[in-house]
Amino acid sequence: MGYRRTLMALLLALAVFATACTTGDGGEDEPAVEEAPTAAAEEPAAEPDESAEEAPSEPAAEDDEPEPAAEAPEEPASDGEPSEPAPEPTPEPTPIVLTASFRGVTEDTIRIGVGFWDVSLFGFGFFGDPEPVWDALTGAVNAEGGIYGRSLEPYIAGFNPALPNEMLAACITLTEDHEVFAVLGGLRGDANYCVSEQHETINVGSQVNARGELLERARAPLASFRLSGTAGEEVFITELARRGWFDGATAVGVHYDGSESQDRVEDVVKAAFADVGVEIAVTMNIDDLVLDDDAMESQTEIMQQQVADAGIDRMVIFGAAATGLVTYGDLGIQMAAVDSTNFTTATSSGIDPMALDGTIATADRLNLPSDSVDAETQKCLDVVMAALPDERFERPGPGVENSEEDPNYWNYTVLACRDLSLFVQIATAAGPELTNDSFQAGLDSLSQASLPEIPFLSFGPGKYNGNDTMRFVQFDGDADEDGELVGLGDPVDLTP
Structure with missing residues (x-):
């Protein structure tokens, strides 16, 4: 009986062992299937036996418990680094x-x-028809979207600059009739x-001088591409000294084209001359002349005599140059x-161009025939030339003549380009809510800009004549019959 019990225990152990090692279909990756225990397991356990201890059965519960699933590793990015979190979507801009x-x-x-100034009345040539220029x-x-989606509508009023009533009529037409x-x-x-x-009404461009009484009385923004302040006069005197222009001078005189110019710059001029160690021997003011036809010639002779008596051999002219050039030429x-x-005005008055030869002056644009045409100017000219293929566009210079019969559109086109470009830049800086106040804010913020033929331009609070470009030039009396x-x-x- 003991032998049979021992044999039965041994057979039961072998059956459990075989079951634990059997796979479902012979595949290597299938998990083992646990079989239900047989009824034989309920029989009383056999007494300890040496042969049974040699082959104990392993506990199935521990071997067959499933292992916890491993956490999936983070997928590396293509360059081996962990992938960045997806960026949040950019919010749509507010329309x-x-x-x-x-x-x-x-x-x-x-x-x-x-405002269209017809200069043909003064013999300076004819600009052509302004309307197709502005339309183009x-x-x-x-075509490029306007200003924040708004299109520009131009209205033109011509006038004779010698007739105040015509200029006032042009103002009324634009401000009241068209409400620009x-x-x-x-x-x-x-x-x-x-x-x-x-x-x-906002007033910007070529005929505006945004300083003095006009600026003080203005009730709307003003802006111009003229030179600002007195930096030009200071730099001019300093540059003359640097070039040795005062070297060997017997006596140096100063000429102003009127009391307004003298009042505005005289203190700066005196300080600049003192800085370069040059004494002013005589100061002349054209307002001292009696400006009527009968007295003009005699008064000019008087001023010439004063200059000669003072031994002046260098004369520096401030303001419009024509009066000084005519007086001392x-x-x-x-x-x-x-x-x-004003060299053309001086030579037209009868001064021999060779009498002005070597005169140094300044210009506020790069528009000499020897200058290359800058990209802004060329782009603007291309627009108008494409719209007016049968008109003449000839860069002014020696030998280039203009007349009402054969108008040359170059000058007026470039002038209109500057006026429009200045307005567009300020209005863009003002933002879509366009008012006088926002335009003023846009003007004050325009600290760096450029225009056709004017590479340096800036505005800011209190600075509304924006041109910061000064280039030195010299008159060559022998270059052409009228000089150049x-x-x-x-x-x-000169940007501050």
């Missing part, structure tokens, strides 16, 4: 809502006025008060004129 924010500004348009220029701006948001180019003289003071003295714009200006080096950047 711009345009409103009729101010007089002359609707949801879709901005009305701008243009504003059309190009509108801004006048570009401006009018002339006192007529600008009609725009910026009487009608509280026949004296055979060396001259320097801050403003270079030639550049002296690169332009100087």
Whole structure:
């Protein structure tokens, strides 16, 4: 009986062992299947036996418990580094809502006025028809989206700059009849008060001088691309000294084109001369002349005599240069004129161009025939030339003549380009809610800009004549029958 019990225990142990080692279908990756225990397991356990101890059965419960699943490793990025978390989606920009924010500004348009100065009346050539020029220029701006989606609508009013009544009529046409948001180019003289003071309308561009009484009385923003302040006069005197222009001088005189110029810059001029160690021997003011036809010649002779008696051999002219060039051109003295714009006027008055030969002056643009055409100017010219393929666009210079019969569109196109570009830059800086106040804020923020032929330009609180470009030029009396200006080096950047 003991033998049978021993045999039964041994067979039961072998059966449990075989069951634990059997797989489902012979595959290597299938987990073992646990079988239910047989009834034999309920029999009383056999007494300890040496043969049974030699082959004990392993506990099935511990071997067959499933292991906890391993945590999946983080997938490496393509470069072996852990992948970055996905960026959060960029929120959509808030759409711009345009409103009729101010007089002359609707949801879709901005009305701008243009004062057209017909210089053909003074024998300086003929600009051509302004309307197709402005249509082409504003059309190009509108084709690129306008100003925050608003299109520009130009309105033009022509005038004779010698007739104040015509200039006032142009102001009324633009500000009252068309109710423009801004006048570009401006009018002339006192007529600008009609725009910026009487009608509280923005006035920017070529005919605006944003300083003095006009700036004080303005009730709307003013902006111009003229030189600001007195930096030009200071730099001019310093540069003359650096070039040795005062070396060997017997006596140096100063000439002002009027009391306004003298009052504005005289203190700066005196200080600058003192800084370079040059004494001013005599100061002349054209307002001292009796400006009528009968007395003009005799008064000019008196001023010439004063200069001769003082032994002046160097004369520096401040303000509009023509009066000084005409007054001292026949004296055979060396001259320097801050403003270079009036040499043509001087030679037209009968002064021999060779009498002005060697005169040093300054210009506020890069527009000499010897200058390369800058990219901004060329782009603007291309727009208008494409719109007016049958018109003449010839860069001014020696031998280039203009007439009403054969107008040359170059000068006026470039001038209009500057006026429009200045307005667009300020209006863009002002933002989509366009008003006089936002335009002023945009103007104050425009600390760095450029215009066709004017590489350096800046504005800011209190600085509304934005041109910071000064280049030195010299008159060559032998270059042409009327002489011509030639550049002296690169332009100087006067940006504060």
